[in-house]
Amino acid sequence: MNFLDIRTILIGFVLSDIVCVIVLASLWFHDRGKFPGLSLWAAGFALQTASILLIALRGFIPNILSIVAGNSVNVVGAILLLVGLERFLGVKGRHWHNWAMLAAFTAAESWFALLKPVLAARNLNISLALLFVSAQCSWLLLHKAERRLRKNGWQAGIIFGLFGLASVVRVFQILLALPGNDFLGSGWFDATVVLVYQMLSMALTFSLFVMVNRRLSESLDDDISLRTRIEQALRISEANLKEAQSIAHIGYWSMDVKTRDFLWSDEVYAIHGIPPGEAISHDAYLQRIHAEDRQRVLTAMRAAMVGLQGEFGVDYSIVRPDGSRRMVALNGKNVTDEAGGLKEIRGTMQDITERKELQREIAYLASFPTMNSNPVIELGIDGEVRYANEASTEALISLGLEPDIRQYLPGTPEDLSALWSRCSTESIAREIRLGEATFLLNLNASGKDTLRIYAIDITDRARLEAAVKELNADLELRVQHRTAELVAANAELEAFSYSVSHDLRAPLRSVDGFIHAFLEDFGTLVPEEGLRYLDRARNAAQHMGQLIEAMLQLSNLTRSPLQSKDTDLSAIALEICQELASEAPERDVQWSVEPGMRALADSRMMRIVLDNLLKNSWKFTTKRERAHITVGTLRDPEHGSAFFVRDDGAGFDPKYQAMLFKAFQRLHGQHEYPGTGIGLATVQRAIHRHGGEVWATGEIDRGATFCFTIPTLRATTPSSEEQS
Amino acid sequence: MNKKTILLVEDNPDDVDLTLRAFRKCLIANEVVVARDGAEALDYLTSTGIYAGKAANELPQVVLLDLHLPKVSGLEVLRAIRAEPKTKLLPVVILTSSAEENDILESYGLGANSYIRKPVDFEQFLDAARQLGLYWLVLNQSPFLDR
Numbered sequence: 100m101n102f103l104d105i106r107t108i109l110i111g112f113v114l115s116d117i118v119c120v121i122v123l124a125s126l127w128f129h130d131r132g133k134f135p136g137l138s139l140w141a142a143g144f145a146l147q148t149a150s151i152l153l154i155a156l157r158g159f160i161p162n163i164l165s166i167v168a169g170n171s172v173n174v175v176g177a178i179l180l181l182v183g184l185e186r187f188l189g190v191k192g193r194h195w196h197n198w199a200m201l202a203a204f205t206a207a208e209s210w211f212a213l214l215k216p217v218l219a220a221r222n223l224n225i226s227l228a229l230l231f232v233s234a235q236c237s238w239l240l241l242h243k244a245e246r247r248l249r250k251n252g253w254q255a256g257i258i259f260g261l262f263g264l265a266s267v268v269r270v271f272q273i274l275l276a277l278p279g280n281d282f283l284g285s286g287w288f289d290a291t292v293v294l295v296y297q298m299l300s301m302a303l304t305f306s307l308f309v310m311v312n313r314r315l316s317e318s319l320d321d322d323i324s325l326r327t328r329i330e331q332a333l334r335i336s337e338a339n340l341k342e343a344q345s346i347a348h349i350g351y352w353s354m355d356v357k358t359r360d361f362l363w364s365d366e367v368y369a370i371h372g373i374p375p376g377e378a379i380s381h382d383a384y385l386q387r388i389h390a391e392d393r394q395r396v397l398t399a400m401r402a403a404m405v406g407l408q409g410e411f412g413v414d415y416s417i418v419r420p421d422g423s424r425r426m427v428a429l430n431g432k433n434v435t436d437e438a439g440g441l442k443e444i445r446g447t448m449q450d451i452t453e454r455k456e457l458q459r460e461i462a463y464l465a466s467f468p469t470m471n472s473n474p475v476i477e478l479g480i481d482g483e484v485r486y487a488n489e490a491s492t493e494a495l496i497s498l499g500l501e502p503d504i505r506q507y508l509p510g511t512p513e514d515l516s517a518l519w520s521r522c523s524t525e526s527i528a529r530e531i532r533l534g535e536a537t538f539l540l541n542l543n544a545s546g547k548d549t550l551r552i553y554a555i556d557i558t559d560r561a562r563l564e565a566a567v568k569e570l571n572a573d574l575e576l577r578v579q580h581r582t583a584e585l586v587a588a589n590a591e592l593e594a595f596s597y598s599v600s601h602d603l604r605a606p607l608r609s610v611d612g613f614i615h616a617f618l619e620d621f622g623t624l625v626p627e628e629g630l631r632y633l634d635r636a637r638n639a640a641q642h643m644g645q646l647i648e649a650m651l652q653l654s655n656l657t658r659s660p661l662q663s664k665d666t667d668l669s670a671i672a673l674e675i676c677q678e679l680a681s682e683a684p685e686r687d688v689q690w691s692v693e694p695g696m697r698a699l700a701d702s703r704m705m706r707i708v709l710d711n712l713l714k715n716s717w718k719f720t721t722k723r724e725r726a727h728i729t730v731g732t733l734r735d736p737e738h739g740s741a742f743f744v745r746d747d748g749a750g751f752d753p754k755y756q757a758m759l760f761k762a763f764q765r766l767h768g769q770h771e772y773p774g775t776g777i778g779l780a781t782v783q784r785a786i787h788r789h790g791g792e793v794w795a796t797g798e799i800d801r802g803a804t805f806c807f808t809i810p811t812l813r814a815t816t817p818s819s820e821e822q823s
Numbered sequence: 824m825n826k827k828t829i830l831l832v833e834d835n836p837d838d839v840d841l842t843l844r845a846f847r848k849c850l851i852a853n854e855v856v857v858a859r860d861g862a863e864a865l866d867y868l869t870s871t872g873i874y875a876g877k878a879a880n881e882l883p884q885v886v887l888l889d890l891h892l893p894k895v896s897g898l899e900v901l902r903a904i905r906a907e908p909k910t911k912l913l914p915v916v917i918l919t920s921s922a923e924e925n926d927i928l929e930s931y932g933l934g935a936n937s938y939i940r941k942p943v944d945f946e947q948f949l950d951a952a953r954q955l956g957l958y959w960l961v962l963n964q965s966p967f968l969d970r
Contacts, residue, residue, distance in 0.1 A: 596923070602891070602920075604920040604941075604943055605835055605837070605838060605920050605941075606837075607943045608837075608838065608841070608920070608941060608942075608943050608945070608948065609835075609837035609838070609841065611943055611944060611945045612837070612841035612844075612945040612948065613837070613841070614945075615945035615946065616841070616844055616945075619848075640943065641943060641944055643943075644943035644944070651922070655924075659924075
């Protein structure tokens with residue numbers, strides 16, 4: 100009598116297995132979309148439950164059902180479990196050996212149950228079959244599966260291992276003590292084995308449940324982290340978008356067609372200079388548009404709202420609350436709802452103020468060449484005209500020429516690059532003739548391979564130049580004529596002077612000579628008074644001789660060429676003074692000549708100047724008992740440095756000053772101070788020929804000072820040297 | 824000594840008379856031949872024309888030559904005298920009214936031996952004539968030694 104009734108144990112096993120099947124079936128039902136293989140587990144356990152039920156019904160049903168089918172179904176269930184595990188763990192396995200084993204097992208089971216019933220052989224058969232499958236399961240879970248999944252299934256792996264161990268123990272027990280032929284009548288060992296199998300089945304169910312749950316929670320973790328990552332990526336992308344908007348000054352906006360309210364992105368607020376988030380009604384929106392542009396924007400929007408226009412774009416000005424103006428480009432399109440009705444208008448807004456300003460600047464700069472009335476052309480060294488302003492073609496058209504600029508420009512394509520390199524150091528000017536006109540081209544190298552050409556119409560200038568040349572030639576001719584006339588006049592003057600010098604003197608000599616002869620030969624016959632008359636006639640003749648002499652000197656001064664050299668005026672003055680003093684040793688005259696007076700002048704003329712001035716002084720001081728004559732330099736406020744000759748003689752009345760230097764003008768009677776009246780005119784002529792000035796100051800009986808300048812006045816020393 | 828003639832070339836009769844008077848006053852008794860123009864002077868010197876009968880080798884001691892002459896000018900006469908080998912050493916004194924620099928330079932350039940400007944003052948002229956006669960007729964050694 101056995102303590103443990105196997106049939107009862109088997110019935111209990113069936114019942115606990117049913118619970119396991121329910122658990123696994125519900126597991127399959129919940130997570131069937133998430134993991135594969137769960138259905139096979141449920142099926143495997145269901146088959147196991149069925150097989151144990153068949154075994155438990157031994158005696159009530161034929162042996163072929165109870166023993167052969169029952170055990171075979173058990174092995175099939177185990178194999179399904181293995182296949183299910185493989186699918187769950189994502190491992191691909193082959194099962195021909197299992198199906199072969201199943202066939203062999205069924206055959207052996209049939210043999211030892213129906214033809215030659217041996218319980219020990221059957222027990223051995225089922226134990227080896229289960230060992231074969233559970234070992235595979237254990238190997239799969241503990242070794243073959245991915246490490247990550249092994250972590251969740253190692254308990255199940257151990258339980259399969261324990262299944263295998265139980266089978267091995269059973270095999271040894273069978274080999275050591277062969278049982279009888281009645282399984283239900285088996286002893287405690289087999290009953291214990293069945294109980295162990297039952298426990299292990301329940302543990303297996305639990306461990307499978309745990310394995311699925313762990314994977315579920317893991318995949319949930321994965322989901323959460325994926326979501327976090329997506330959210331983060333979204334945040335970054337949103338931040339990037341925002342930054343991109345603010346960099347590009349592009350914002351987006353939408354307008355609800357029904358409420359007409361606007362939704363603006365932060366950048367649109369920024370463009371408008373309004374703090375973000377403020378509600379923007381349709382009116383508030385229009386308020387910000389510059390009055391001039393408002394109607395235009397409204398028209399474009401209305402066209403989009405009534406569906407006339409799917410997409411639209413309009414540029415306009417806005418006025419910020421602080422009063423500053425910005426240019427914006429508004430682009431939009433209408434968006435329809437699912438029913439096809441107009442839902443909203445949506446679009447972008449870009450701040451294009453800077454762009455517009457740049458465009459304006461470019462247009463402004465471009466206006467310089469375009470509005471230039473002179474041709475401006477850019478020519479590539481390949482011979483292609485890159486740019487030509489309107490004036491270029493207009494110039495050609497106005498000249499009645501074909502408006503193809505290229506053919507009038509210098510240089511064949513071959514030498515254009517040579518021209519370019521010449522221009523790169525300095526610009527080249529060239530004149531070209533176009534029909535009636537003349538143009539001056541200014542060529543400059545610009546860029547790597549272009550020549551910039553600035554042309555100026557110099558037709559008028561060229562014409563003027565020609566006229567000037569003609570005039571010059573004419574002038575030259577006239578100068579030649581005039582020179583010839585002057586030469587002739589000079590020759591005439593020379594002839595006149597010659598005549599004066601020669602022919603006028605001869606009669607005088609005759610007068611004087613014959614009076615002299617008369618006096619000599621018949622002087623005794625003439626009364627006293629007659630002699631006096633004749634004497635006066637001789638004096639008159641001699642005076643006329645002096646006059647002729649003086650006039651000749653004056654005319655000589657004009658005619659002879661100026662030979663300027665460094666002249667010692669002091670030496671000349673001293674020489675003249677000594678001459679005068681020796682001619683009249685009876686006179687007491689104090690001379691003072693400043694030494695070192697020099698001038699760049701014609702020395703002969705300077706001698707004539709000083710001779711005339713000093714003789715003048717000499718003459719007008721005759722009535723002084725002791726006279727003083729000074730030659731020196733002074734600084735005149737009006738004329739600068741000047742030479743002077745000063746005496747303390749008779750002087751002159753300042754009101755007749757203007758007459759002093761005129762030829763034949765005299766301020767004193769011939770009887771008082773004889774003279775020709777040409778001396779000072781000669782002085783003036785000589786000084787004027789040097790480019791200098793001459794003037795006189797004086798008073799009656801207070802002496803006179805005659806000053807003159809020679810423009811290239813030289814080394815004068817202020818000190819005076821007394822000479823007597 | 825009496826053969827030491829003076830050739831006076833002067834077109835102005837007043838000047839001729841005054842000159843002759845001056846010589847007389849200065850006691851210059853040499854024969855004075857007067858030529859009224861340049862051509863006549865050259866005739867005399869070359870014994871041609873109105874002087875064709877004159878001995879060709881008879882040359883004056885000195886020629887007093889005015890510059891401003893009819894027909895042939897004084898300077899031309901001087902040039903001709905200097906060009907003719909026979910007369911080229913003949914002393915020639917320019918006696919003229921002109922003080923033109925050009926005349927002076929040209930005269931010396933053509934080989935004048937002296938240049939005297941006739942003063943207007945007759946007393947000065949007398950003085951000049953005296954010195955002239957003394958110098959050229961007495962002091963000066965003539966190049967024509969054979970006479």
